[in-house]
Amino acid sequence: xxxxxxxxxxxxxxxxxxxxxxxxxxxxxxxxxxxxxxxxxxxxxxxxxxxxxxxxxxxxxxxxxxxxxxxxxxxxxxxxxxxxxxxxxxxxxxxxxxxxxxxxxxxxxxxxxxxxxxxxxxxxxxxxxxxxxxxxxxxxxxxxxxxxxxxxxxxxxxxxxxxxxxxxxxxxxxxxxxxxxxxxxxxxxxxxxxxxxxxxxxxxxxxxxxxxxxxxxxxxxxxxxxxxxxxxxxxxxxxxxxxxxxxxxxxxxxxxxxxxxxxxxxxxxxxxxxxxxxxxxxxxxxxxxxxxxxxxxxxxxxxxxxxxxxxxxxxxxxxxxxxxxxxxxxxxxxxxxxxxxxxxxxxxxxxxxxxxxxxxxxxxxxxxxxxxxxxxxxxxxxxxxxxxxxxxxxxxxxxxxxxxxxxxxxxxxxxxxxxxxxxxxxxxxxxxxxxxxxxxxxxxxxxxxxxxxxxxxxxxxxxxxxxxxxxxxxxxxxxxxxxxxxxxxxxxxxxxxxxxxxxxxxxxxxxxxxxxxxxxxxxxxxxxxxxxxxxxxxxxxxxx
Amino acid sequence: xxxxxxxxxxxxxxxxxxxxxxxxxxxxxxxxxxxxxxxxxxxxxxxxxxxxxxxxxxxxxxxxxxxxxxxxxxxxxxxxxxxxxxxxxxxxxxxxxxxxxxxxxxxxxxxxxxxxxxxxxxxxxxxxxxxxxxxxxxxxxxxxxxxxxxxxxxxxxxxxxxxxxxxxxxxxxxxxxxxxxxxxxxxxxxxxxxxxxxxxxxxxxxxxxxxxx
Numbered sequence: 001x002x003x004x005x006x007x008x009x010x011x012x013x014x015x016x017x018x019x020x021x022x023x024x025x026x027x028x029x030x031x032x033x034x035x036x037x038x039x040x041x042x043x044x045x046x047x048x049x050x051x052x053x054x055x056x057x058x059x060x061x062x063x064x065x066x067x068x069x070x071x072x073x074x075x076x077x078x079x080x081x082x083x084x085x086x087x088x089x090x091x092x093x094x095x096x097x098x099x100x101x102x103x104x105x106x107x108x109x110x111x112x113x114x115x116x117x118x119x120x121x122x123x124x125x126x127x128x129x130x131x132x133x134x135x136x137x138x139x140x141x142x143x144x145x146x147x148x149x150x151x152x153x154x155x156x157x158x159x160x161x162x163x164x165x166x167x168x169x170x171x172x173x174x175x176x177x178x179x180x181x182x183x184x185x186x187x188x189x190x191x192x193x194x195x196x197x198x199x200x201x202x203x204x205x206x207x208x209x210x211x212x213x214x215x216x217x218x219x220x221x222x223x224x225x226x227x228x229x230x231x232x233x234x235x236x237x238x239x240x241x242x243x244x245x246x247x248x249x250x251x252x253x254x255x256x257x258x259x260x261x262x263x264x265x266x267x268x269x270x271x272x273x274x275x276x277x278x279x280x281x282x283x284x285x286x287x288x289x290x291x292x293x294x295x296x297x298x299x300x301x302x303x304x305x306x307x308x309x310x311x312x313x314x315x316x317x318x319x320x321x322x323x324x325x326x327x328x329x330x331x332x333x334x335x336x337x338x339x340x341x342x343x344x345x346x347x348x349x350x351x352x353x354x355x356x357x358x359x360x361x362x363x364x365x366x367x368x369x370x371x372x373x374x375x376x377x378x379x380x381x382x383x384x385x386x387x388x389x390x391x392x393x394x395x396x397x398x399x400x401x402x403x404x405x406x407x408x409x410x411x412x413x414x415x416x417x418x419x420x421x422x423x424x425x426x427x428x429x430x431x432x433x434x435x436x437x438x439x440x441x442x443x444x445x446x447x448x449x450x451x452x453x454x455x456x457x458x459x460x461x462x463x464x465x466x467x468x469x470x471x472x473x474x475x476x477x478x479x480x481x482x483x484x485x486x487x488x489x490x491x492x493x494x495x496x497x498x499x500x501x502x503x504x505x506x507x508x509x510x511x512x513x514x515x516x517x518x519x520x521x522x523x524x525x526x527x528x529x530x531x532x533x534x535x536x537x538x539x540x541x542x543x544x
Numbered sequence: 545x546x547x548x549x550x551x552x553x554x555x556x557x558x559x560x561x562x563x564x565x566x567x568x569x570x571x572x573x574x575x576x577x578x579x580x581x582x583x584x585x586x587x588x589x590x591x592x593x594x595x596x597x598x599x600x601x602x603x604x605x606x607x608x609x610x611x612x613x614x615x616x617x618x619x620x621x622x623x624x625x626x627x628x629x630x631x632x633x634x635x636x637x638x639x640x641x642x643x644x645x646x647x648x649x650x651x652x653x654x655x656x657x658x659x660x661x662x663x664x665x666x667x668x669x670x671x672x673x674x675x676x677x678x679x680x681x682x683x684x685x686x687x688x689x690x691x692x693x694x695x696x697x698x699x700x701x702x703x704x705x706x707x708x709x710x711x712x713x714x715x716x717x718x719x720x721x722x723x724x725x726x727x728x729x730x731x732x733x734x735x736x737x738x739x740x741x742x743x744x745x746x747x748x749x750x751x752x753x754x755x756x757x
Contacts, residue, residue, distance in 0.1 A: 222638070223611065226562035226583075233580035267561070267611045268585050304613045339617055343586030352582050396591060396604075403588075 129244060132237045133278040134179050136356035139414045142176035150177070154184055160191045170368065174422050177364045183279030189367040190291045197295075203475065205259050205294055210283045213255035220257040220265035224250060231270040232351075238274060248282045249273055255286055260293065266302035268347030275351050275359055297371040301346055312346055312375075313338040315433040319379050319426060327386045334395045338378075341402040345378055353407040358414045365421060372430065376421040381406065384417060549593050549602040549734035551724070553713055554624060555706070556654065558646050559631030560639040561610030564665040567696035568631065569607045572706050577697050584609045587621050596710045602734065603706060615649065622653035626722075626730030627660070627709040632680075634664045634693060635672040640680065647687060655728060659716070660689045661709045667695040 091099075142150075149172050156162060169192065177185050218224070228246045232238040238245040252273045257265045272292065276285035293299035300308040316338045320328040331337075344352045349366065351359045365373045382389070385406050392398040409417070445458050557565045566588065570578035573590045588607045593600055606625070608618035628650050632639040643662070650658055662684045664675065677693060684691035690708055694701040716722040717731065724731040 223561060230581060230583040233582065239580070266613060267583050267609060270583075306613050306616045309617060339620070340587060343617060347585050352585060396589070399589070 125244070129237060132235075134182075135236075136179075136360070137411070138179050139357045139361045139411065140176040140418060142178040146172060146175045147178045147181070150181055150185060154181065154188060159188065161195070163195050164192055166196075173364050173368050174419070177361075179360070182360060182364070183276075183284070186276075186279065186288055186363065186367050187284065190288060190295070193291075193295060193367075203294065203479075205290060208259060210255055210286050213258045214251060216258050218254045218257045218265075221254065223265050223267075224253045224257070224270070227267060227270050232274050235274075235356075237278065245274075245277065248277050248285070251282055252277065252286045252289060256289055256293075259290065260299070262304070263293075263299060263302045264304075266304075266347070268344065268352075269302060271348035271351035272298070275349070275356075275363060278356070279360075292366065296366055298349075298366075301371075309343065309346065310339070311434055311437050313342065314437045315430055316342055316375060316378055318433045318436070319375060319429060320382060322429065323379060324383050324386055327382060327389060330390055331398070334398055336395060336398055340399055342378055346374055349374060350377065350407075353403065355408070355414075358409075358417075361414070361418050365418070372427060373421060375426060375430065376424045377417065379426070380417045380420045380424070381409075384413060384420075385409075549600040551599060551714070551717075551734055552602045552604060552732040553626045553710060554730040555603050555605040555709065556622060556625045556628040556650065556658075557605060557607045557631060558618075558628055558650060559610060559663075560633075560636075560642050560646075563610060563631045563633040563636070563639050564696045565610060565629075565631050566607050568629065568663065568665060568694065568702055568705070569605055571696045571699050571702045572605070575699070577699070586614070587618055594707060594710060596707060597714055599714060600734070601710050601714070603710060605706075619649065619653055622650065624728040624730045625650075625654040625658055626713050628654065628658055629663050629705055629709065630660050630689065631663045631665050632675065633666050634675050634680075635666055635669045637674040640675045643683065644687075647689075655730065657716075657722060658730070659709055659712045660687075661705055662689045662691045663701075663705050664691070664693040665696060667693040667700055668697045 153159070153164060153169075153172070169189065173189075228250055229241060231249065232245075235245070237243075238249065240246065249270060253265055253270060256269070256273070257263075273285065273289050276288050276292075279285075280288065293302075301312060317328070320331070320338075349359065350362055354362075362373060362377055365377075382402075385402075388405075389398060389401060392401050445462065557569055559565055561583070566581055566584050567578050569588075569590050570576070570581070573592050584607060586609055589605060590607070591602060591604045593602045595601075606621050608614070608621065630643060630646055630650065632643055634640075647660065650660060662680065664677070664680050680693075681691050683689075690712065692701045692705050692708070694705055696702060713722065713731070717724060722731065723729060724733060
């Protein structure tokens with residue numbers, strides 16, 4: 001197959017008739033050959049042909065520049081048929097020259113073949129990678145009609161400037177996301193989010209271009225490197241040591257750690273980046289990671305103090321208490337808190353344990369609704385496995401079940417989970433439980449029998465964290481103020497344009513009534529005129 | 545499920561990221577090297593019943609994430625551990641340098657009497673060694689730790705590390721130095737009627753704080 005393709009390529013890429021002599025040698029990397037050739041009387045390169053303009057005019061030659069000097073396919077020069085050439089003095093210089101030319105042309109052909117081969121291989125690898133990346137079982141298989149709906153939305157011209165109906169997107173995501181459009185759809189959902197939230201209320205990262213970030217060095221290099229081989233270690237795209245998958249993963253994580261110095265690199269992030277990479281190119285995946293972190297609220301749980309993660313664990317246990325009291329009691333009885341099983345669920349968005357098709361669906365929903373989705377999925381999963389969890393009667397078997405058995409849920413179960421998640425709304429509870437956590441913690445500090453020193457330490461810590469909170473709030477306030485100002489400006493603009501429009505309407509109405517009057521007048525005149533008209537103009541006789 | 549054993553010991557595996565903690569645990573429990581493993585996020589655990597000095601002991605081993613920031617999450621699982629494997633990577637000085645911090649954590653959060661064995665892991669990568677056996681054994685001596693160089697890949701010294709730690713705890717029980725009855729000793733009698741080993745309620749609103757001892 002490959003050979004055939006190369007031959008075809010050669011057939012259609014004609015070589016230039018009279019390439020420059022030095023150029024040929026140079027291109028072919030045969031410097032020594034060039035030296036020998038020029039040193040041989042009668043074999044001097046054709047004079048005055050190698051002017052630079054001509055060099056530039058030679059098509060395609062520049063791309064041969066970086067090739068290895070010699071093709072491994074066939075030995076040339078010294079050991080080849082050209083070695084003895086200088087000895088055969090019987091040949092005329094013209095013949096020799098032709099021979100040399102032929103040799104060089106062949107060498108170039110060989111090199112070109114190799115180059116083409118490499119290209120083919122590369123594109124084959126690309127295709128293979130693409131296949132590898134999307135080789136997972138799809139949950140909620142997408143019906144043709146739904147795919148068409150998506151394709152229509154994606155293909156809308158200027159779609160990044162048009163606000164689509166939220167309901168429509170919601171129902172489309174609910175009905176399924178075709179695997180091969182998934183990356184594009186995530187980008188689309190992100191665009192739509194930006195359109196609807198033009199004044200971001202959350203902290204935004206600096207806008208350093210990806211390529212700039214890649215040039216810098218990160219202090220997190222070691223931490224990232226040791227996790228590359230431990231992220232989707234069995235997935236063919238990521239398993240090759242320093243293969244394409246691992247390299248892209250490294251680049252993204254490095255760039256992110258530079259962009260967001262506070263978070264830097266946190267274990268778990270590599271799985272999130274990995275899922276994105278399976279669906280799009282490196283730079284796009286980086287942008288989407290940025291989006292998930294800053295706009296969809298994933299970022300806070302990775303901060304170095306990990307307080308948010310602990311709050312999330314508290315929130316989850318409270319939700320369990322609300323929705324599945326018996327399960328909550330069972331787990332409490334064996335002293336199993338969510339951090340024992342749910343920390344990876346949150347930090348990798350289920351990617352470290354669950355089937356990719358399921359994880360992809362969770363991502364679909366996160367792109368639509370934000371990070372709350374993780375709670376919903378966790379709650380739904382625990383709820384639907386309640387009878388099985390209740391059957392286990394000790395810490396080890398319960399945790400083992402939740403960690404190893406539960407993630408291998410069947411397709412039906414997965415679909416059920418996803419559709420349940422679509423119906424849930426737990427934002428109020430989440431808010432309440434976060435406040436509750438802080439209150440409880442304060443009480444704890446107040447009531448704990450501590451020495452003065454420890455108390456002081458704690459108060460100092462609280463103080464500094466409050467100060468930080470204060471700063472955060474100030475920042476938020478600034479952002480909010482900016483937003484208010486711009487909104488006020490918008491309102492003012494709208495008001496002026498409204499009054500202008502009103503005036504215009506008024507003027508138009510006046511004009512209209514004036515025109516109506518004129519029409520009426522004209523009609524009156526017409527009527528006056530048409531009274532005597534028939535007498536003036538009798539019907540013409542028909543025919544000759 | 546009806547396991548019988550004389551004692552149950554709670555063990556910790558701690559140390560910096562990428563030193564092979566999970567692989568040591570896996571090698572000890574499954575007797576093979578864990579290829580293709582994810583990095584540990586949060587806490588994992590495993591258990592195995594072993595025979596030490598004529599007693600059957602169930603080791604319940606808690607394996608923790610190594611990245612610095614995860615300490616705030618994993619700390620709550622330290623409470624009441626009887627033994628610990630403190631792991632560094634002999635090919636990485638950085639992981640060796642952070643041993644003191646890990647040790648302090650273990651002694652303040654688990655118990656001052658916790659029996660710790662220092663494990664210089666990745667012994668099979670000797671050509672890339674950055675930490676000599678000698679300096680590590682000096683560190684161990686200064687801090688009253690046992691010390692072994694291990695290889696989770698070949699299995700060398702892995703079993704020994706766990707057993708040595710268990711044996712020392714048993715000796716301390718025999719000599720009366722450790723009292724299994726004491727709360728938070730990390731030791732339980734293996735009576736079937738006994739309740740589970742105490743674990744922290746991580747879901748509590750309580751951020752893990754030093755217990756003040």
